[in-house]
Amino acid sequence: MTQQQSKIKELVSIGIYTAVYFLVVCFSTALLKLTVPIFNSIMIPALNALLAGIVYLLVLDKVNRFGALTTIGSVTGLFFLITGHFPLAFVPGVVFSLLADLIQYKTQLNQKVKLYLGYTLFSFGLTGPLLPLWFMKRAYINELASRGKSQAYIDHVFSAITSTSFIVCIISILISSVIGMMIGLKIYRKYFAAQEGSINADEG
Amino acid sequence: MPTRVNFDPRTKLIIVLLTTLIFILNISFMIEIIFVIFLSCLLMLNGNHKLGVIYLVIFSLLILCNLTIFSEINDSWSILGSFLLIGGRRILPTLMAATFAMTNTHIGEWVASLQKLKLPFNLILPLVIVFRYFPTLLNNTKAIFKALKFRGLITNKFELILHPIKGLEYILVPILVSTDTIATELSSVVFIRGMGNQMPHTSIYANRFQWLDWLVIVVSVLLMIGGIVI
Structure with a gap:
């Protein structure tokens, strides 16, 4: 019975950390919606990666078991699915959090490398909400084509938007997740390391 | 009507x-x-x-x-x-x-339906916790804002946007410290309500x-x- 109790406690903790993670997502979305007028959804994963490092670290600390990160990614995806805002966000959410889990628990890398790499991959899970942009683009192209614009013109309009925004998105996620992990580690050492201390990411 | x-x-x-x-x-x-x-x-x-x-x-x-x-x-x-x-x-x-x-x-209807769809319990329980805990979390955040204002650490919410990292520390650390207690309490609630039972659950919603x-x-x-x- 006690084994089942501890399992339930783990699942409840995962739920609570998912809620906190969701709060951070909401905060960064609201911040960007207020400051950047258009195409702000491209920057959401990056800003979120900047802020959520400490949540990721505490999940690793409290629920130190393979599957915790995957559950968080899937639950976030399910929440998206039911609320219907970004139903396709389910797929990247599950895939990238599973990859992060594999790196954290199934590889023999240096602890520090694991943290940074896993967190970067985990941050990519939020790219799901960007997928609608691509589909909107296709609808727009159809509309242009039906108005008799030539294919060359359409290509010209969209070549710059897609490739640059895609690269900017990926690079910004990479940079901000590294910085976010640094901030997270700093906060972790200041407040939580004395209590728990199962993550040992100090130099060495 | x-x-x-x-x-x-x-x-x-x-x-x-x-x-x-x-x-x-x-x-x-x-x-x-x-x-x-x-x-x-x-x-x-x-x-x-x-x-x-x-x-x-x-x-x-x-x-x-x-x-x-x-x-x-x-x-x-x-x-x-x-x-x-x-x-x-x-x-x-x-x-x-x-x-x-x-x-x-x-939310009980959702749980009953998700169980009928044979979704694993390991996913349903965290999802229910998210639904249950999120309003509490928003209330806690408001209380933290009040406490910060009371102690003169911030004057208004826009200060947190100007210093995001400081704001993050002030808001997230209290929330994360409190999660441990809340997790213990909620898991005993879950346990008492018998949600960890391995047998098929019944529900008052016919669905x-x-x-x-x-x-x-x-x-x-x-x-x-x-x-x-x-």
């Missing part, structure tokens, strides 16, 4: 998924209009009369703007404007389906498909097929 039909949560889920599919496939304009009207009828049946009308008005305004203001696309401003308009028109059905799914469905559920699903599938063929 207090008429309200109770839809099965599974029907709502199917409608959300179908709407996404329609959003991805490029359906013809006629079918799109019919589908939006269909969705607003569903919203009205579900009890949100006001919202159904508001969504319809927004949709027709978007179409009107698209046909009048941006009928000529030549400079970059009209490209941007019409892109946003068409994008907004495309996203609107998904938002309507989400409103349809989220409103007037008790059976009625003829209206079948009708809604058949109509939406037919609309989607029609959208692909035409």
